[in-house]
Each structure stands twice: as structure tokens, then as C-alpha cells.
Amino acid sequence: MLTLRNIKVWDTDEIIDLKVPTDGTLFEDGARGAEGGNGDVEIDATGLTLAPGFADPHVHFRDPGQTYKESMASGCAAAASGGYTDVLIMPNTVPAMDGETIDDPDAPGAKEVLDSGYDTVIDYLQHYEAIHGVSLPVRYDLCVCASKGRAGREATELEHWRRYMPGVDDDSKDDAQLAHPVTAISDDGSAVTPEILDDVLELARESGLCLIEHCEHHDTGAVNEGPVSRELGVPGIPEDTELKVVARDIAKARETGVHVHFQHVSTAISFDAIRAAKAEGLPITCETAPHYLALSDEALLKYGTLAKMNPPLRSEADRKATIAAIADGTVDLLATDHAPHTMEEKARGFLEAPNGIIGLECAYGVCHAKLVDGGFISDKRLIELMSVEPMRLMGHEPTDVTALLDRETDASREPDAKRVLDLTRPGEADGIGLVVLDTAAEWTVDPEAFHSKACNTPFGGWRVTGRPMATIIGRNLTFSRL
Template identity: 35%
Template sequence: MELLIKNAKLFYDNNILNRDLLIKDGKFAQVQEKIEAPQATVIDAKNNLVTPGLVDVHVHFREPGQTHKETISTGSRASAHGGFTTVMAMPNVTPVPDTIEKFQAQLTLNQKESLIHTLQYAPVTKDEVSSQLVDIDKLHQAGAFAFSNDGHGIGNAKSMFDAMEEIASFKGVLAAHVEDQDLFDHGVINQGPTAKKLGLPAINEAAETSQLARDLILAKQTGVHYHVCHISTAESVNLVRIAKDAGINVTCEVTPHHSLLSDQDIVGDDANFKMNPPLRSEKDRTALIEGIQDGTIDMIATDHAPHAVDEKNQGFLKSAFGITGIETSFALMYTHLVEQGVMTLGGLLQLMSAKPADLFGLKNAGQILFDRPADFTIIDLDNAYTIDKADFLSKGVNSPFIGEKVRGRVLKTFVAGKQVY
């Protein structure tokens, strides 16, 4: 079975090239200026961008236990719609997959229901909120590619230290949601003028930065690959920058919403702007962009967090934290960063494909490599369109970007040479 992509603007070997791409038996087979393959099914890319499938290290698919928000099926379809062929699902489902049996059941469910590659985090501690560690080694052997308590900071320093030591022993990744619960103090919005104007309980940025500083010291001692989820403050970027300069094995991600919005964009009690960590100040947002530009920030991740409509229409005080994002991520970042000259298209694709795959040790994702699975997507960079919730394949439509005009529409997505969107 052969598939030939003609007239592609191909992101290949870190360059954007005018090339044809041949796929044989679901694997990348050949890249040339012109390829003739009489037996192949031909798709004319019409000079649109053809890129390795995008990689997202941070999504929430909600199944089992919260399927009114999202399912693995709808989440994977939404991912394919956004150009993603590999995603990494957080373990805050019900029940939390914190035993071998529950984790293996989750893997089976992912494999059965997902159209794309859905890798599974295991939690660091029992039920994600206790101080008791899971059986890290056995979960690793069972297929946990990384560990995270996302949604919850690990308050007990000894638990974090012990987890880091064990995960470091097999060169694994610990992905941390950095949040000191006491400093978070039931806040719903960033501490600043907007919080005061709306009369809402505020979140001190030290809730993020103080736990991050602690963890970086522990990561230095243990040598673990420590990954910072959804970094959001200027001080956090600076701490990671200093840690990298000191040789600490740290990586970090930023979301489109934290890099494109600030709390100045919140003009009313609209919970589509409520997320954790919260939208920070314009100074913080600018620092995140600078972190992308200088390499301190390693990748873009969506923190795709779908909720039912009635869970997001109750204002900041009562609504759930989080927004949906995997269907809008590329278009938003392309429109606001590449088209505005903040970074190159190749640089953005690195942050959304090759770098997350490389830093998380994925050999079959993020690049076009011969004899590897043909996961790729075709994207129209030229025609503008308006983000419309009616187009979403996710169950969640909770996005502050509804109605925004963007470029970068995903036309087709393929996994192992099979069209999934």
C-alpha cells in the first residue's frame, strides 16, 4: 500500500522544503523534489504545509469517570482535528490509575478508543492528593512513560524527593504541576488589579514559584528529568533559566493561553478565562514569549481541559478551572507568533513536534524519519477563518478564543499512513 503526497511544503530535517513524500505500508519511505509512484494513491498537497504530526505532552481526556466532559474517542478526534498524532494523557480520571490493575485497564481503554497515539501518565502519589507514593517501578514497567500529579502540587517535600530519586533511577520524567495549596488559598484569579476590580479571591504567584524553587533544588540533588507543566510567571521562567544554566535537568512547557492572554483580557466574570494556573499579568506574558524565544521554554502544550457547558457558566467563583485547547493551538500560535514575526514557522513546529518528542524520549514521533510510522498533518497557512465552537470535535467548547480570526487550518491528519481527520 503506497500513498504519495505531491507538491508539499514539507517540514523535513528542520527545514521547510518543496518536496514530495512517499509512504509505504504506513511508514515514511522517501522524500524527493519529484517522486513517481504509479501504484500509489496520490494526494495533492497544493503547496500547503506538510509537517510531522504534532505532539502534546499535556491533555485531559476525562475517561473513565468524567465522560460528560470528554471521552478518549472525542478527545482523540479533537486532537487529530488540531493536527496532533501523539498526546500524553494526565491521570486525573476516576478512578486515578494508581495501581497496576487500574493503570493497565487505562492503557487498554486508550488503545481501544483512541484514533491517535495516546500515551498515559501514571500518578506520583496515591489518588494524586496523598503523600503516599505509588509503586513507581512497577508502573514504569507496566507502560507509564512518565509520572505526574497534574492538577495537584506535591506538598510533601519528602514524597517529592523520594519520587524523584526513584524516577531518576530509570531515567524517567516527573512532570510537575507546581502549586503550594496554602498559598493558592482558594483563589480563582491572578492577584492584581483585575482581581480587585472584579472582587474575586486572588492567587498569589508565589503559589507557583515557591514550589518550583523547592523542586529545582530537589531535582539538582536527585538528577531526575524534572518537567514543569504550564509555566505562567516571569519569576518561574527566570528560575528555570537559572536552573538550566546550573546544569539541572529541567524542561518546561507553556500553553497558548498563557502566552497569548493576560489578566488584562478579563473584562467581566467570564469563566472561559478561568484556568489553573491563572492568566497572569502582561509582564508575565511578555516574559513567557521571551522564554520561548531564548529557548528557556522547551515546548508548547495545550493543557486541553474540556468541561461541560454548565460547569463553565457559573462565573469565576463556582466554575471549574480549565479550557479546551487542542483544536485551536497551532492556529493561534501560528497567527500570533509566526505571522507577527516573533518566531519562525520552523521554530514553532520544533516546539510542537520534534522537541517534545525528543525530550520525552519518543522515537516514533515528531519527525519524518524513514521506516518510522507515517504520522503527519497537512495545514493550510494562507486562508483565514474564525474559531467557531460548532466546528469543535471535542465535547468541550470552553474557550476564550471563540470568535477569533486565525490562519493555520488543519486539512488532513494521518496516523501510520491512515487518514484520521
Template identity: 55%
Template sequence: MRIRFQGLRLWRTGRRVDLVVDTAAATELIDETGALAGSESAATSTVDMSGMVLAPAFQDPHVHFRDPGQVDKEDMVTGCTAAAAGGYGQVLILPNTEPAMDGQARMDDGRTVIEYLQDYEEKLGRSLPVHYALCVAASKDRAGQEPSNPDDWRVHLPSREPHGSRPGAVAHPVLAISDDGSAVTDRTLDDVARIARDTGLPILDHCEHHESGFINEGEVSRRLGVAGVPASTELDIVQRDIELARRTGTRVHLQHVSTAAAFQAIRRAKEEGLPVTCETAPHYLALCDEDVLELGAMAKMNPPLRSRSDRESTLEAVADGTVDMIATDHAPHTVSEKAGGLVKAPNGIIGLETAYAICNQALVESGVISHQRLVELMSLAPAELLGTAITDIEDMAQDRNLLDLTKSEGAGLVVLDPAGEWTVDAGDFHSKASNTPFQGWEVRGRVLATIKDSRLVFSRLTSGQVKGSKEGRQAWIG
């Protein structure tokens, strides 16, 4: 079945185009409303998309899918489905799997976690709805005692091109190195930096370290009577990693930055021309530690939600370009784990299915940045960090008013409704997990469709929107 999206606005110029795509096979299409499910028809159906935005699919350089090791929380199928529902075309899977994704053969069948994930789709018997790449552990077992051995995972690096790294023959290449969940230790830092330079990978570092504490240190932690985490725990790692970049030239990407002091240090590093980038996450844009009073463990994460002033500084850092990109840090946990209370509950929340709406509301609707800039933060910048492909819609369209993807391959796109209003309900999520602090929020910004490899893989199109066409194939050739 083919779908013609009529009247879409290109994300950068606002020019109107029609888009024609094939749907994925019925077994691969995620059709949330049932309007397209099971359809193998060769006919073309038309959807009025006036006012909707066509953009390159989002990319997330920071997700945890818990597969292998904790598939009661999430697995590759549910994680990738949640990503597609959130408008993502590419994600980077971080290495805190069980066993760790360090290149060592520690699976029960003698494989490495990297090999397990490389073969996942073949074993599953179908393609997953998003592309995924891998981030190798910086240290063996993520224990911080000894760096991982690149000879254990070098074969999974992408092919090399003169102007940077691009995924080559490896289906799910290793594109970064990190011990995320904790910072790369002082003990291994220089060795990890050398390995990163030798392999051409950026270090993605969890820029925060503390031995005790559960939420941000401040008035809220004192009011609740729980140990706090000082903001300095983030700044200490940020300054250390900036000095590493200065001293060695290693590319360093600082994850989920959340404090004013850290952003200021990053600004100075960028002014100096150092190879340092950073991300923040939607929850640091929309929430602060005061929200812990109401949300409890659903607002417990690492780094913790910081002060109202730090949240305002995070918005400012997005506005002035200090923040290079937005990543979700999608971290699924079970209901029972999060019900354990503020002290015992694990850190982390899920975010793939709410990221666009939360960011659209916190950044665009509030006037902090433009919608075009939001797309850059969620699509272009992560692709630049990881060296992954991005679809240049403007180049594809040129002077035409029709994009016929049935004649092309590889395009990754998302159809967005920036004004679409909906209520967050974790019961409707495609993720196995429901640990979101945004339950019940009324938000603006909706993902309507996600296109992978030029085929529609996710749809929220209703039967009322999809109208059959008798005009036939010839009508769609521009």
C-alpha cells in the same frame, strides 16, 4: 483509497515533495468535509497542496481526557478525535482520572485505570486516531500523602534501550510521573524523585500551589472584588523543584509556566546545566488577566492568566529558548460548570483543536519565532521529553521528490496551511467540550490532514480539492 498530496513543502528545508498515503478504513477516517467518507476505492486521488507544509505530527505532553470518571466532559474517543483534528499524533494522558491513575485496582471491575486504558482500543473494536501514552500519579489517589507504589505499575513501563526509553511491547506505556492538577507535595517529593530516577521517568510537576484565590492577583482581581493568586505561588514551586534537580539529579519538567520570575529562575537553572525543562500553553501566549474582564470563567485556569507583563515575558521565554515546548493542558468541562461564575466554575480550558492556530498567530505571524521553530516546540521537543518516536521527513525524502507511505509503516505526519484563515466555533469541535476562550476569534493557521502510522486518519480536504486520477498505481511509484 490513496491520496496524493502534490507540491507540499518540507517543514525544515522548504523543499517540495509529493506525498502518497492510504486512507484509513472508512470507520476510522475522520473526514470533516465528507469528501472521502465511505470510500474504499483502490484508485488514487490527487490534491493540490502547493504552499502547504508537511511536518511531523504534533505531540502533547499534557492532556486530560476525563476517562474514566467524567465522560460527560470528554472520553477517549472524543479526546483522541479532537487531538487528530488539531494535528496531533501522540498525547500523554495525565492521571487526574476518577479513580486516579495510580496503579491501584480501584475500578468497579477490579482493574486499574492503567489496565482500562491499555485495553480501551481492544474493547472499542478499532484503533483511535492518535497514539496515547500514560502518566502515572505521583501519589496514591493523588492525595499527596503517600507515593504511588511502582510495583503497581512497573509492568507498564516501556522497554529499555541503551540510549534512553522508547515504547516497547506495551501499547500505551507509562512515560512520566505527576500529580498534575496540583504540585507534588513536600511530604512525598523526595520519595517521588527516587521512584522517578529508579524507573527512568521524568517528573512532570504542576509548578504552582495556592490555598485560595481564583484569578491572578493584581488590578483585575481587585477590580472584580475576587481573591487573587500571587505570582509567587508559581515561583515557590519552580525554585523548590530546581533545587530538587540540583540536589538529586532528577529530571524535572515544569508544567504550564506563566510568570516572568519563574522563567528567570529556569534560565539560571539551564545555565547551570541542571536537568530541568519547561512548557507553556497557548493561552498564556495569547491572553492575560485583563481578558478575564470580558471572558469570565472561560478564562479561568490554574495557573491563572497572569499580567500583561508576564504574557510579554512568556513570549520572550519562547523566543530565547527558555521554553522547551508548548502543551495544551486540554481540560474539558461542561457548559453548566463553566456557567457557574468566576468563583464557582472549575479551572481549565480545552485547547487541542485551536493550539496550532493560536500559536501560529501569537508566535509566527507576530514575528516572535519562525514556523520551523513552532514545529520543533509542538513536535520534536515533546517527543524528546517522553522518548516517543518522531518521523524524520527529511531522512525519508532524501533526494527524492516523492514520499510513498503506502510502502512504509509508522509515519506520523501533519499537513499544515500556515496562512489558512478560519473562525473558531466551538460548535464545530470534535471534543465534547466547548470551554474555549477563543470562541469567535479569526485566526490564521489550519490543520488540513493528520497521518497516523502512514495512513490518513483526519482530513479537511474538500471535494473540490480531491480530484480522481485515471493514471493508476504506476503513476505513484517513485
């Protein structure tokens, strides 16, 4: 058992003791998949904070189809290392996660799924742990494609994936299906095409799921259009390529009442449109990512293709507007858009290198250094942006630490005695997700030490503040660097 003495509850500042079993499998720095010991360990956790676990509704784990970049196992280990207890898997798997039965065994990625005994990507991912004989340290939901094959030509069919939603025929589902439901719709990597937008919005309306929209479309260009693109001699992407999708979908939300969530918003003009839509009372939410608040397109001159992404890094004025939108509440949550690629792929040059960077293992440190140390938001607000609001977008309630204390506290305790959250006691704990944070920690980002298979990040070598020290799901310590 691990006992943390004098740890602070994130939203009340109450000082408590936390007891956690350590007899399960956990991931540790330098000892991936190490077996927890059975001995009792007591640590003075003065200065540490206990908070609901981080949640990320925007990750790409490349499984099935591109596991040389990332797998469910490595991606979940990276998430646990970053303090995440819950993630939403985007549908740009290979084959795409569209609910369709795989009927071509020679299609890319098909053999991996079919050999598992299942014939849809959703079934494969829901049963991943049993198929591969692993225990993953993070909970995950699935996001279904808006279009068949993510090709943008024909909307997916509700009858092919409705059964995977929570609350639909639950009595006939096994435990894995109940644990990993479909909770959103997206063609992430591409905006929903105009030809099928109405059909996709109808799918969202009928199912009650949120449309998670990749709010960026361009046919040419590789980086943000401006002085940097001209200095690099690389075709530029105008900033209004994002606004066009945002404005289009705001109008559709007004017309249909469907909840639209905009991913990785990056421009001042888009934030202005979203701010106005929210003031109008429309069902609009949005996220941004750590790289848009920490970097501008000038980073391309230093980091090269490690700073190439979609949407592209924007101007310094847009970076400041992103921080302002976080500070004034326009931004509902922070998500990483964790996008693993090999370094060989990233070395192909601006025109050929794939878009995206990894972010799960340094997101909290980067955001804490830029937002909290910068004086823009508080520690508590950052936890809300990374824990509370992402969980709610995914349809889950974040863990209420104080409610756990009320439930677990011995009635015979003296009124003024310090309360104890004892996770070693038997009882219902399925929904618990917690992270232990050292908000004062200073550390250097080292991609070579990441649990992810990938190292494609511009943040390598950055000195940041704030670090997740332990991740807890249910009554299990799934990651520790204590």
C-alpha cells in the same frame, strides 16, 4: 489513494509528492468517523507543508470517570483534528491512574473499569480500543500518579506500575500494552506535596522517568492577584505561588539529578528562575500553553470563567515575558493542558467554576497567529515546539521526513526528479507521524464545530492563521480537511 503534489518538507524546503492510502477510517470535518473512499484523488498541495505530527504531553481526556466531559474517543478525535499524532494522558482520571488495584466497586468510576474486565486504570486505558470496539486516531502514552489516589499523602509504589514502562518485561506484554506505556510521573492538577517530594523524586530516579510537575500551589484565590481580581471582587492568587514550587524543585533537581519538567509556566519570575537553572546545566525543562502567550488576566473581564484556569492568567507583563521566554529558548515546548468541562460547570461563577480550557483543536492557529505572525519565532521553530520537543520529552523520536524520503525513493529515479514519499508501499512505518499544514490559512475558531465534547474556550470567534489540514499515523490518513 490520495496524492499531494508539490508539498514542502518543513525543515529542508524540498518540494515533494506525498502518496497516502485512503481506505481506512478517518475523522473529517462534518463527517466524524467517515469511511475513506477507495478512489484515487490528486491535489495540488503547493503552499502546504509536511511536518512531523504534533505531540502534546499534557492532556486530560476524563476517561474513566467523567466521560460526560470528554472520552478517549472524543479527545483523540479532537487531537487528530488539531494535527496531533501523539498525546500523554494525565493521571487525574477517576479513579486516579496510580497503578493500584481497584478494590472498592462502589468508588466513583470504578464500575466502568471493573466491568471492562480489568482492575487498574492503566490496564483499562491501555486496552480501551478493544474494550470499546473503536480505533482511535491518535497514539497515546500514560502518565502515572506521583501519589496514591492523587491525594498527596503517600507516594505511589514502583512495583505497582513499573511493569507498564517501556522496556520492562516487553516479551510478556500484549500489543496494547506495548503501544501505550507509562512514560512519566505527575500529580498534575496539584504540585507534589512537600511531605512526599523526596519519595517521588526517588521513584523518578529509580524508574528513569521524568517528573512532570504542576508548578502551582495555592489554598485560596481564584484568579491572578492584581487590578483585575480587585475589579471583579474575586480573591486573588499571588504570582509567587508558582515560583515557590519552581524554586523548590530546581533545588531538588540540583541535589538529585532528576529531570523535572515544569508544566504551564506563566510568570516572568518563574521563567527567570528556569533560565538560570538551565544556564547552570541542571536537568530542567518547561512548557507553556497557548493561553498564557495569547491572553492576560484582563481577558477575565471579557470572557469570564471561560478564562479561568490554574495557573491563572497573569498580568500583561507576564504574558509578554512568556513570549520572550519562547523566543529565547527558555521554553522547551508548547502544550495545551486540554481540560474539558461542561458549559454548565463553567457558568457557576469564579469561585465555583472549575479551572481549565480545551485547546487541541485551535492551538496551532492561536500560536501561529501570535508567535509567527507576531514576528517572534519562525514557522519551523513553532513546529519544533509543538512536534519535535514534545515527542522527545515523551521518550519518542519525531518523524524525520527526509529520512523517509531516502528510504522510500526508487533507486532508479533521475537525479533531478522530484522525490516521492509513497506511504502506500508496504514496509515498516510504525513510528511515522505526520501533519499537513497550511501555514497561510486564515480561519475562525468555532467551538461548536469541535470534535471534542466540550466547548469551554475563550478563543471562540477568534480569527487565527495556520491550520492542520491532514493527520497521518503509520500509513493511515486519520484526519483530513483537504
